[in-house]
Amino acid sequence: MSSDDTPNTETDAADSDGREPGTNTGQSDAPAAIERLVRASAVERALISVSALLLSVAVGFVLILAAGRMTTCSTAATTYFGVGFCYDPVTVYDLLFLGAFGDLSSDLINGQLATTLSQTTVLMFTGVAVAVAFRAGIFNIGTQGQLVVGALGSAVATLWASTLVSGVVGTLLLLPFGLAVGAFVGGVYGAIPGALKAYADANEVITTIMLNFVATAVALYLVQDHFQDPESVATQTVPLPEYATFPSVIFRARDDFSLVAFVVAAALLVAVYLLIERTSFGYDLRTSGIQPEAAEYGGVDAARTVVASMTLSGALAGMGGAVYVLMIIGNFQTGVPAYGFDGITVSILAGNNPLGVGFAALLFGVLKSGSIVVDVGTDVPPQLVGVLRGLIILFVAMPEFFRMIGTRVWSVRPSGSGGQPVTDGGTVADSRGDVEDDVDAESGVPTEGGERDE
Amino acid sequence: MDRFDRRTFIKGTGIAGLVGLAGCTGGPTGGGDNESGGGEETTTAGGDTTSESGGNETGNESADGGSSGGSGSDVNVGVVYATGGLGDGSFNDQAQQGIQQAESEYGISYNEAQPDEVSQFKNFQQQFASSTDPNYDLVSCIGFLQADALSEVAPQYPDQSFQIVDSVVEADNVASYVFKEHEGSFLAGQMAGMLTTSSFSAGAGSTNEEKVVGFVGGVEGELIGKFEAGYKAGVKNVSEDIQVQSTYVGSFNEPSGGKEAALSMYNAGADIVYHAAGNTGTGVFQAAQEQGAYAIGVDRDQSVTKSSYQNVILASMVKRVDTAVFNAAEAVVQGNFEGGSVTTLGLEQNGVALVYGQGLKSDIPSDVKSEVESVRESIISGDISVPSDPSNV
Numbered sequence: 001m002s003s004d005d006t007p008n009t010e011t012d013a014a015d016s017d018g019r020e021p022g023t024n025t026g027q028s029d030a031p032a033a034i035e036r037l038v039r040a041s042a043v044e045r046a047l048i049s050v051s052a053l054l055l056s057v058a059v060g061f062v063l064i065l066a067a068g069r070m071t072t073c074s075t076a077a078t079t080y081f082g083v084g085f086c087y088d089p090v091t092v093y094d095l096l097f098l099g100a101f102g103d104l105s106s107d108l109i110n111g112q113l114a115t116t117l118s119q120t121t122v123l124m125f126t127g128v129a130v131a132v133a134f135r136a137g138i139f140n141i142g143t144q145g146q147l148v149v150g151a152l153g154s155a156v157a158t159l160w161a162s163t164l165v166s167g168v169v170g171t172l173l174l175l176p177f178g179l180a181v182g183a184f185v186g187g188v189y190g191a192i193p194g195a196l197k198a199y200a201d202a203n204e205v206i207t208t209i210m211l212n213f214v215a216t217a218v219a220l221y222l223v224q225d226h227f228q229d230p231e232s233v234a235t236q237t238v239p240l241p242e243y244a245t246f247p248s249v250i251f252r253a254r255d256d257f258s259l260v261a262f263v264v265a266a267a268l269l270v271a272v273y274l275l276i277e278r279t280s281f282g283y284d285l286r287t288s289g290i291q292p293e294a295a296e297y298g299g300v301d302a303a304r305t306v307v308a309s310m311t312l313s314g315a316l317a318g319m320g321g322a323v324y325v326l327m328i329i330g331n332f333q334t335g336v337p338a339y340g341f342d343g344i345t346v347s348i349l350a351g352n353n354p355l356g357v358g359f360a361a362l363l364f365g366v367l368k369s370g371s372i373v374v375d376v377g378t379d380v381p382p383q384l385v386g387v388l389r390g391l392i393i394l395f396v397a398m399p400e401f402f403r404m405i406g407t408r409v410w411s412v413r414p415s416g417s418g419g420q421p422v423t424d425g426g427t428v429a430d431s432r433g434d435v436e437d438d439v440d441a442e443s444g445v446p447t448e449g450g451e452r453d454e
Numbered sequence: 455m456d457r458f459d460r461r462t463f464i465k466g467t468g469i470a471g472l473v474g475l476a477g478c479t480g481g482p483t484g485g486g487d488n489e490s491g492g493g494e495e496t497t498t499a500g501g502d503t504t505s506e507s508g509g510n511e512t513g514n515e516s517a518d519g520g521s522s523g524g525s526g527s528d529v530n531v532g533v534v535y536a537t538g539g540l541g542d543g544s545f546n547d548q549a550q551q552g553i554q555q556a557e558s559e560y561g562i563s564y565n566e567a568q569p570d571e572v573s574q575f576k577n578f579q580q581q582f583a584s585s586t587d588p589n590y591d592l593v594s595c596i597g598f599l600q601a602d603a604l605s606e607v608a609p610q611y612p613d614q615s616f617q618i619v620d621s622v623v624e625a626d627n628v629a630s631y632v633f634k635e636h637e638g639s640f641l642a643g644q645m646a647g648m649l650t651t652s653s654f655s656a657g658a659g660s661t662n663e664e665k666v667v668g669f670v671g672g673v674e675g676e677l678i679g680k681f682e683a684g685y686k687a688g689v690k691n692v693s694e695d696i697q698v699q700s701t702y703v704g705s706f707n708e709p710s711g712g713k714e715a716a717l718s719m720y721n722a723g724a725d726i727v728y729h730a731a732g733n734t735g736t737g738v739f740q741a742a743q744e745q746g747a748y749a750i751g752v753d754r755d756q757s758v759t760k761s762s763y764q765n766v767i768l769a770s771m772v773k774r775v776d777t778a779v780f781n782a783a784e785a786v787v788q789g790n791f792e793g794g795s796v797t798t799l800g801l802e803q804n805g806v807a808l809v810y811g812q813g814l815k816s817d818i819p820s821d822v823k824s825e826v827e828s829v830r831e832s833i834i835s836g837d838i839s840v841p842s843d844p845s846n847v
Contacts (some may be wrong), residue, residue: 111577112577115577233598233621234598239602254580256573256576322575333572337573372577375578376565376582377576382567386837
């Protein structure tokens with residue numbers, strides 16, 4: 001924990017962010033610190049993220065010690081300066097980060113790593129779903145609801161279809177079918193707030209939040225009254241047959257992780273990245289997000305873009321729900337974990353870059369899975385582990401968040417760009433693209449391990 | 455300015471933090487003097503000299519009350535709670551009570567985990583089952599939602615003993631514990647039937663002329679059906695003339711729905727409503743208070759856990775999850791743990807019981823209490839058989 005000098009970078013940035021909102025240096029109205037932050041180079045941003053991580057660990061360290069003095073235990077877990085503490089921060093962080101990977105030296109495909117990766121897989125879907133909407137300038141809080149309806153649709157449809165086919169052929173047909181149904185249902189559910197925004201001028205933040213409740217309640221009703229598994233006292237649908245779920249390649253079947261799903265998720269991230277950065281639809285989407293008026297002036301059908309991007313976002317979330325059903329739980333059960341809400345943070349952490357989502361999701365997966373290890377391995381209450389997780393995410397996400405505010409609210413342009421808003425669609429297109437690339441390249445958060453890349 | 459402010463801030467925070475830390479009164483009761491937290495000094499003190507300091511330092515929550523020293527103190531139990539975690543004032547807290555009882559009576563050690571999602575159960579169960587430091591002699595899984603996960607996990611660890619509470623998992627290394635909710639509900643029905651046919655007034659309510667009582671269930675199904683069946687049978691045991699109104703709200707977490715259902719029953723002449731509906735039942739209590747009528751709680755002594763409704767809660771049909779957890783731990787300590795067994799805890803084993811409400815127990819007529827007690831004995835002896843399916847009542 002010799003992080004004496006490293007966190008200073010971050011302290012500088014964060015402190016002056018908060019306190020000096022009036023100091024302007026030049027052409028924009030943004031505070032100097034924000035402007036500095038937005039103009040930070042890729043290397044600087046990576047450094048900021050690393051020091052943010054270290055700083056969060058340092059703060060958490062103190063919190064764990066303090067909590068360890070506030071509780072009582074019969075034996076000290078650790079001792080500093082002659083004072084005994086009930087919880088050992090070193091153990092906690094060791095288990096939180098490294099525990100999530102399990103004992104790699106003795107078993108490369110251990111169950112804990114599988115849990116980490118399966119969490120990561122679902123979060124990749126929800127993260128990229130939020131990212132797509134955000135890039136189009138739409139704040140989709142409804143990912144959770146879209147995930148839930150996608151999961152339910154996929155579970156029910158796959159169950160029905162699984163009676164028609166079976167065996168290996170069944171798997172080959174049912175998996176794409178299940179994913180497609182999830183995407184379709186989620187997409188339709190995402191299109192609703194999209195259409196409401198485009199044609200009725202309804203604020204999507206409000207509508208998507210409300211539709212989350214609608215989704216959960218409707219799913220509860222449907223399962224209870226129509227699709228309930230008669231064998232079970234839990235509110236759930238009939239479990240899917242083995243061949244209708246993702247096959248566990250390399251990993252053990254009981255660990256609920258499939259490399260196939262992981263590869264599908266990773267490929268999807270790349271596909272979405274290409275879609276946003278390299279196609280004309282993606283261009284429409286991005287320009288609508290940056291400056292809707294200019295986009296419309298340039299010939300973009302704003303309403304259509306809003307609906308299309310919300311549909312895409314919902315479809316991605318719905319696929320996440322399908323993967324949750326087909327890979328992790330094997331049926332639909334009420335009480336779907338909050339992957340959708342986590343997806344919002346994952347996306348912000350990734351600077352709304354689909355490729356960055358992969359790394360941010362991995363960080364989230366590590367933290368989720370590591371929390372389990374901490375819970376089992378120490379006496380630290382899960383609530384405190386939740387606080388530590390939140391700290392890490394808050395610290396790592398904040399610099400990116402302020403960058404985003406900087407570019408949106410004060411229109412600060414990252415270094416190396418001209419900074420004029422787009423007024424005529426075509427000609428500035430190229431430089432626009434560059435700007436976006438600058439913003440998003442390298443926005444991957446530093447992740448422990450970092451053993452994968454798309 | 456800026457820098458100065460920041461330094462002051464950091465300095466201030468640092469000092470405040472140090473002072474705060476120093477002020478904390480908690481920490482290890484052994485004090486800062488025993489440096490090595492993992493020392494292997496198994497003080498086999500007779501339990502009297504220094505019961506606080508030391509203890510056996512095997513890493514986990516070590517036994518604090520060395521009352522029955524030695525006998526089973528090397529037994530380690532891992533507890534996986536139901537979603538909702540500790541502090542739910544119900545199922546999990548009661549399970550914890552059971553394991554704590556085992557801790558104080560047999561000196562076992564335990565470690566607990568609180569999953570917050572159903573999909574995590576498997577992982578938690580495996581963590582405990584595969585742990586070698588410490589090695590868990592029993593993994594206790596609380597709540598029926600864990601059954602699916604456990605039926606997959608248990609066969610993978612044939613040498614590990616598991617326990618599941620409130621459901622049955624068919625595996626050689628799993629001991630299942632279920633409850634005869636219908637037996638306890640029968641007593642609730644017996645009491646309700648006797649009170650509604652007599653003139654009773656205490657607390658915030660009173661009974662009326664009509665011979666009607668009610669039942670509010672959470673989600674319709676086999677489990678809650680047992681409550682309804684027992685309750686109805688108990689009421690009919692008093693008199694065939696008493697009408698039992700019964701409804702299901704469709705959720706365990708919808709107090710407003712529970713209130714509506716109960717209100718309509720009270721308005722239709724019911725004076726006592728029994729609920730088996732989790733948090734939905736809170737609405738039943740509210741309705742009882744508004745209408746000046748009575749209610750019967752479930753799972754725990756709700757006149758304690760929902761003390762603001764003490765003046766309308768006649769009794770609660772408690773489900774002793776703690777008994778199940780304690781029994782399993784006890785069996786492991788005594789070396790007679792039976793994998794593959796299904797233990798049904800009824801009135802006889804104190805697995806279910808009718809507990810009178812704290813506020814009203816002194817007002818309930820003694821003839822009602824003695825009749826309930828004699829019915830209890832008849833059920834235990836087998837003279838009364840209680841149906842578990844409402845359609846058989």
